[in-house]
Amino acid sequence: MDTLVILVVIALVSILMVGIAERLDVAWPALMVVIAAGTGLVPAWRDVHVEPDLILPLFLPPLLFATAQRTSWGLFRRRWRTLVGLALLLTTASIAVVAGTVWALVPGLTFAVAVAIGAAVSPPDPVAVEAVAAPLGIPRRLVAVLQSEGLFNDAVALVVFQTAVAAAVQQQPFGPGVLLRFGYGLVAATALGMALGAAAVWLRGRLGAVAARNAVTLVLPFAVYLAAEELQASGVVAVVVAALHIGSRQEPEQVEDRLSGAALWDVIELLVTGLAFGLIGIELGWAVREAGDQLPAMLGTGVVVGLALLGLRLAWLCGWTGVVRATGDPTAAPRTLREAVVLTWCGMRGLATLALALAIPTTLEDGGPLPGRTEMVVVASTVIAMTLLLPAFTLPLVVRGLGVDREAEREQAAEDRVAARARDAVVAHLRALPGLPELPEDRAAQVRAALAELEAMLGGPA
Template sequence: MEMLLLVVGLMLAAVVLVGVGERLRLPWPALMVVLGAVAALVPGLPDGFAVDPDLILPLFLPPLLFATAQRTSWALFRARWRTIALLAVALVLVTVTAVSATAWALVPGIALTAAVALGAMVAPPDPVAVEAVAGQVAIPRRLIAVLQSEGLFNDAIALVVFQTAVLATVSGDELSPLGLGWRFVAGAAGAVVLGLAVAWLARTVLGRLTDTTGRSALTLVLPFATYLAAEEVHASGVVAVVVLALQLRARAGADEAAERITQTSLWDVVELLATGVAFGLIGLDLRQVVTGAGDELPRMLGHAAVVCVVVVAVRTLWMFVAWRVVRRGDDATSVPRTGREAVLLAWCGMRGLATLALALSLPVTLASGAPFPFRSELVLIAISVLVVTLLLPAFTLPALVRALGVDDEAEAERRAEREIVLRARRAAMATVEFERGIRHLPDDVGTRLRERMERLGGVLSGETATEEDRQRLAAIQAVRGQLAEAEASALAAARAEVLSARREPGVDPHAADRVLRRLDLRTVLLD
């Protein structure tokens, strides 16, 4: 019951902190971490708030990865595969190496395999944290897309390195780079095949489901089922879920507008609640970490500070080297293009769920029955890196973006959006001309239809082409605005009456809800 109360409380806190974050102009997930940490350190609270580490990844990663992956596309990966490979694979391995060497030098007597396990814990930036923190700041979407793409795949290699290093530590065997590479390649390949197969099967089933609610419910179950199936066959659950999301979005039909509206609303709610609970648990687990450190806390925190500096320094150096390489090439899709972008990408290496789950999943004992060496210190260092790389960017990114001036790409992004609007308008106009020909529409009907489609660009982009169009639109909007206000008031009165009737005895609530839903839809269309 305590765990149920905890989860419900974190969900309520997430809803409240969304509003608080908007008012304070701070990322609410970071506020959730702070709130969880404050709540965990309150004296007298029970210690039974720890979540089984084996459940953290299967519960939170599938829906959050699925929601994040739906915002990207195969085309983006094909265009930026070099950048993504350098960040999601090469940078992770370099970070693992640097952190492992640092831990091996700092902690006398630590096994190399245990140090590598620590490196794998803190190496992968988290795509959920990137979206939760950087997505709320005025950063060019081009950079956000790269950060998200990096985070979608780096968990896979970090998990393989971590599992191999832990297994070697527990059994006393040596770490085999060749075996490590084979496990990663085989796991990734199997995950891609599984993700594509599940996506094909899902599209087949969705094609036979006519109920929008059922179709949305299936997409909610699929990420969990795919992740668990991949883990069962020793493939990468992370890669499988990402491939599933990309393929489903790639195969979506143009006539699925209502379904997209429903699923977007559903996943917005799921993502908010899952993110709130996950980031709240990060804060709550700080108590467990501090308690496990005991009297050695000051010394461990000193080691953690050194590792934090190494993690940030490695990412910063890597980004500036990447900038130098990109600047010499002619690939317009590569990033970072400028030194300012290199600074921003270096500062956005937020750690999140994967680091938390891996740290807490360290075994307590070895195969011999002896305690896992330096477990408390490794967990404390990993959680310290998580907190530093998450909270510092969360509270400083807005000021950094303003200082660097990297938000000046807004006009370029608007131009890209206008190009898409023009393509949509041209397609609509071509269809109008085709329909006029085959349906033999009267001239006045065809003319009105053509005028409506000519104004489609302005409707989609919020702009019009000429001053005359703007004046005409303003006149129409003035009349329509008055009509809309009157209609909104009438609809509000109708909703109030339906709600009042619903509370009366003898009225069927289900019938009232059906009428209320139609009124709500009419109101949304009016807006």
């Protein structure tokens, strides 16, 4: 079947799944994965397969950019402990645990390949968190922690993965050079993201049409990601830094840009998320068919790895509650063991894990087969199913059962009060302005748009 037809069909199914999932009270991306995984039963779709090298550049940049636009430099500065403790240390610990587990369970596997699969399955996916966890009534503090973790843990995993794969293919030891590569990738990506973000701000300031200014932000994520990859830096970090820089340079009077841009990115995010999760389902089905008779043993290894990841994450987050309490930061999480359980259950693996697992080469540098490659793809697919599909269908029950949804309701009520006070203050100020009995229509439209944006950010009716 033609690739374009496949993409159009997946996009249309995504739109339908949004409506169906609302009625079933489940996450629509999870339904997309299940439906797409069954496409192997359709003869015309049986051989559908996307090149691994295209998965991350096509889907990850716009989704990362959309997620990063909902945060800011100030939030990251306040959450530096989360970035260090979860995005760096927990991801590193997860890689080590998975590598040791897989190396012990799969005969003939080299340590470098074990590290590569550990890097592939270790980072929770910010795209999955945003699509599955955010709409389910989880306190915003918890969602913010998951977003902060997910935006940067891919950078750690990608550097380790690329170094481990190079060592495996060249049949060389996996050494400490990963630290140098990580340091270079982080510094170079930050500089590149700042530079291209500044260039985008400069260009947007010289474009008169709102559509053209929004088009800059649509092209920018792909340009930044590809440029970073050419420099062998972290494309993930570069895209996030560029998005944060653009967000920090928006002027308060650019209301029309923000509203039209938000509407544009809502549509883009929905369609790209649907395509990405549809692709995950298709590739999961393909991995199962590739395993053949060895599937039960490979699934067993995948289940053990998935349980090890969940156990490590739960233990880490339960211990992290002590760090959060010691800081006294009311916006940090997890503050309780109940929140630690929810954050553990939200550690979903998705697009990045699939793309990295499929990107493991099939042959060594000398042309021989790479040992354990099929097993690694099935293990990654099993981890995705365990950490994405199972939480997606059970997360509402977990949140309600632990009473975490009541905390979200209290937070929303507090935000509603803040929004109401802000609106009242704006109206009172406008009425008190001397010599201005009524605003011109263009100014009135700007005020209405600003109030609408305030509602969208903080909630509560006008």
